[in-house]
Amino acid sequence: MNSGDTAWLLASAALVMLMTPGLGLFYGGMVRRKNVLSMIAMSFLAFAIVSVQWILFGFALSFGNDVNGFIGFNRSFLGLVGLLKGSLSYAPTVPALAYVVFQLVFAAITLAIVTSAMAERMKLSAFIVFAILWTTLVYDPLAHWVWGNGWLAKLGALDFAGGTVVHISSGFSALALAFVIGKRMGFGEYSMEPHNIPMTLLGTALLWFGWFGFNAGSALTAGTLASVAFVNTNTAAAAGALAWMFASWIKEGKPGSLGIASGAIAGLVAITPAAGFVDPLSSIVIGAVAGVLCYFAMLFRISKGIDESLDAWAVHGIGGLWGAIATGIFATKAVNDYTGLIYGNVHQFVVQIVGAISAIAYAFVVTFVIAKILDAVMGLRVREEEEYVGLDISQHGEVAYS
Amino acid sequence: MNSGDTAWLLASAALVMLMTPGLGLFYGGMVRRKNVLSMIAMSFLAFAIVSVQWILFGFALSFGNDVNGFIGFNRSFLGLVGLLKGSLSYAPTVPALAYVVFQLVFAAITLAIVTSAMAERMKLSAFIVFAILWTTLVYDPLAHWVWGNGWLAKLGALDFAGGTVVHISSGFSALALAFVIGKRMGFGEYSMEPHNIPMTLLGTALLWFGWFGFNAGSALTAGTLASVAFVNTNTAAAAGALAWMFASWIKEGKPGSLGIASGAIAGLVAITPAAGFVDPLSSIVIGAVAGVLCYFAMLFRISKGIDESLDAWAVHGIGGLWGAIATGIFATKAVNDYTGLIYGNVHQFVVQIVGAISAIAYAFVVTFVIAKILDAVMGLRVREEEEYVGLDISQHGEVAYS
Amino acid sequence: MNSGDTAWLLASAALVMLMTPGLGLFYGGMVRRKNVLSMIAMSFLAFAIVSVQWILFGFALSFGNDVNGFIGFNRSFLGLVGLLKGSLSYAPTVPALAYVVFQLVFAAITLAIVTSAMAERMKLSAFIVFAILWTTLVYDPLAHWVWGNGWLAKLGALDFAGGTVVHISSGFSALALAFVIGKRMGFGEYSMEPHNIPMTLLGTALLWFGWFGFNAGSALTAGTLASVAFVNTNTAAAAGALAWMFASWIKEGKPGSLGIASGAIAGLVAITPAAGFVDPLSSIVIGAVAGVLCYFAMLFRISKGIDESLDAWAVHGIGGLWGAIATGIFATKAVNDYTGLIYGNVHQFVVQIVGAISAIAYAFVVTFVIAKILDAVMGLRVREEEEYVGLDISQHGEVAYS
Amino acid sequence: MRMVLAVIRPEKLDDVKKALEERGFVAMTVREVKGRGEQKGIKLQFRGREMEVDLLPKMEIYLVVSDDKVDEVIDVIKKSARTGKFGDGKIFVIPVEKSVRIRTGEVES
Amino acid sequence: MRMVLAVIRPEKLDDVKKALEERGFVAMTVREVKGRGEQKGIKLQFRGREMEVDLLPKMEIYLVVSDDKVDEVIDVIKKSARTGKFGDGKIFVIPVEKSVRIRTGEVES
């Protein structure tokens, strides 16, 4: 056991934890004033629900002994009773529980990202049930596939910090959910402007800050690999912010501060799977492409009239997809043991695409089914009057500002 | 000396530091618009005043050589002049100053919690004098009793990260102060709605984030104990949030986002003394009970017409009390060297209760006396017109939003 | 390589990164509602632009092999291609990239501080060009002089964490820029009240929090030196906050919460160069003097009708100057290898003044020239109507709150 | 028809609303304003510059009612908004010529 | 001259603005208010205390126009603000005696 590695992993877990409420603020600033509490509360609840689920059985499903490549299971992991002492082979230099909680905060934010598609219309009770089902049926298997010695791991798919597990899965799940839950009342008819952009920028700051734990923490040690991941993370975020800014400047005449923020997030998403495999110059490319790509994905979504309201699909889904592929392009031995397409490794490139597509298909389909069933059983949406008065009043009995 | 432990303790100290302004935002969002700066400023000032006091003599009083079990003293600790090099026996693997500043941030937030009872009516000058007296006469002795080899330490009372020293003491002191300072004008007559709930939720996020430093940092090393404490902290917070949510959902028909936030804080408070002694499954129980208990404590306080305005008593006082007792119930050798009631250790259970009751009595009585004297000498409250126009204008000459 | 040191340096880099958006909020709360996004966006952009510049060539210019004492250069540092493995002599116990990114976040915030003088009137396009030029022509050389074995380093000037490189340079650059860009429309004629003081207080909290990484991280190791720097940082911030509060209380009749915040920043600035050289009692003096001095510097600036709008000069410039000198006064062998004036070391005192004055002259003159050229070539200011409707609409096409 | 426009203490809004409701006056519009009456305000300093922030937060509430209800509404507000101290506020009566319900197009005058 | 004062759904502001613009009514003043019509509101709980938050966010918009334009303005607003559900809002017409343009001092009445 290494105290430096442990210090870094615990600090990273704390950083990643902050990302979930950070995301709540990021999203909360973009909805209308009457729904801001609902939006932030869903992030808090995503975190709380997954925190309990993970302790009880989520970790066992994701990181227990492999069962047919699809799911994990390990009795002694239930309730963490067998993990109070010692280490796991996943991270031999740190206490088992440090690894458990580091993984927990990833599971939590992934669910929180999906709330994008629930904005301003999801029933609180339905959200709670959805949360438990989704994290168990979508997140846990995917985490197992890639990180828990599941079939994608065996295939050799690379995902340093969760481009596939976290971002592709949440982004495409949000898309599926958006189709099932339907548009907000008035979507496309009248404008629904963000009620508090500084709140969104604050959320962006907390996300960027926390992302250092997300990516550099995923080295699971405090050394050269963590440092590379740290630099790559920051570089891609910066490149993404600038790229989105210039793209929207050219296309719309003015660069919104929301675009700068969204571009940073796009860059962060895209570098996530690649952070420990590529060099800083590649990170500039990865981030900049992400900024432009996600911007156009957003425009595409809007042009199709799809109300995936806060662009989890455009930014996390598409950004994560690009990142997964980019890892297969830019991976270099100068940083880690793997090479990508530019070093002639076609195999890695193909594996990355297989991994990404499998995750997209699985996340989209399972989410769609969960959402359809829930909609039939209990209804996903609030009633029309409730949507009209806003979810803060109708779901929480509160008014955000007075 | 261990660089990993030091890295973790310094990071933890920074995390805990952030809790004090985080508390300022948590409280600030719950007061009316005209008092928000006053509320946040009191947290900043609590931090600043204790920072200086601690350096000059507070640390010496708390952690100096024991004097009759009641207080500490050590000449070379004054001004920290004798602590620039080397370690202390309290934390042998880290520099002395790292330990000093880690303890400093605890002392600061404890005082900040007490400002709950001062909300929207305390005179700034009186607060400053109160701050110096309270931290010296209430906090320093209590810290000494429990952590500085004082009488409670000798008795064997367990308090991993400050359930007694921080939360019981601040919560019951707030209650005492509320009795002396009296209700806000119009309390009980008209509603005083929180002016900015997103601000309170942001504060909650920062508190939760910082609490990892609070509890896991209290291991004073970066290893298994810190990891257990980290997991327990998060688990109890999540359980508390969910429990308060469901309790208020049942009782009031709707679960407010403020309830989710308050429940998380209640869970965090309750796990504080227990974090390094219990296992994660017990943490679920501890957190969930805290969520329900503190919720009912709050309802009780309101029903009695007591204007302990922001519920330091209900959440920190009662939550801390429950945590102290719970430590005596759930402590397990699987985690640390101690056992609790469920393992047949009645003694520990009794000691915990003795410790908690002593702290309650001491904090309540001394705070009551300090407040009475200050009220007689300089007056605790602003004038009626000042309260009417708000403390931001009357105490600070500022308007928060324009 | 030491994992504890690495953990601390990475954590510190993350903390310092948060300071830049923190500064954006600090500044953003102080401008009018119509310019808040522009203000925050400039901080984000400062961070993004410097992030890319630093990776490409900024680090090479600052920390490459010394060229005539004035600038650095090292081919293999370009794009960081030669830094992916191994350590640098600057910080032998941590990976090279950890050092690179730690220095990056310093470069970024320095530029962000300068935006004080651009508040509510700078054209976005001009800011972007300015940013690239300023960081390359002003920051990189200064960083080289002091930290990259440049002429000031050889002279023996002490600057622990950037009093000269960061604060003097940004503060006096802001002053130069203020002269070139001119006053805001209506400055001095009608009041321009801060639109959201809680936002500024939140920014202050994030700055204070991040500053632990700034100063204690600058020890580059996790040990006694970092711990001393941590304690000194906190102490000076507290003393600064209290000193400014009392000074403004006496002079204006009421102590604003903005004064408490500004005083904390002043204390933090002043302790920056001294944090690893002085003891905690000296930190009280350094912080308290900074609080009073910067307060009067601000009053002086206002009385002269200079629209250096958010007081980068008064707080960072003058605070940094005082800190540089104070390092030459209070440095003590009890903490580090250097002594100051009070221990009879006149030489150090003189060297500090030489260093500070050189930095002032260089930063002021070069910034002045850059600004004049840019103003002639592309214009620094927005048009009058754009200033009237606010930069959020005119530069970003957005409205902050709706 | 008349518009009864009252500027009251923010803290009294709930009481006024409840009192009006009890007498059957449900429809109303409310907004936050700042104001001052005859007495002079409070001085305030900021960052070295003195300014007056003597405008204090108030609530403005208006009800458009038929002419025969005006006195009753005034009476209800007067009673429910009163504390007897400075700052209790004022009520103004403004003529309204016509009122149209958007949903139905119904016109009253 | 008359002031046409309408309280409408916030979401309809853009439509109303556009519709007015098309007919040449550019000048206007807008603000956020809270209000309720005849139908009663929604109950709300907070931290153990029940309160009514039945005032819902609305937009108030007013245009001062010459007497002969009043009906046209009413008509435009009525059409563009309508959804047919409760909460569509109301329009009030208030007499204005005089209007002064500050920039030029020009008086209309």
Next chain:
Amino acid sequence: MRMVLAVIRPEKLDDVKKALEERGFVAMTVREVKGRGEQKGIKLQFRGREMEVDLLPKMEIYLVVSDDKVDEVIDVIKKSARTGKFGDGKIFVIPVEKSVRIRTGEVES
């Protein structure tokens, strides 16, 4: 009695207040609004959708005064709020039938 209602530049509020005060007009009510005059606004883009944010922040200020003071108040506002550029604002005069001081019940008309 008349209500003098002015929509002015936010930056001019202090000047206007001070000028009114000097002439003895202390009582007033103020609020933030958005508005536009005859000139058209500014276009704005957000996240791929174009919209008009041509309503700019303004301050609305009103004073209820006796009829013989109306011209004086208009005059003071006109002078103190003027910059000579577009956006200086407008003053409207609205009849008020009655005013009641809540504290005392005192009625003026």
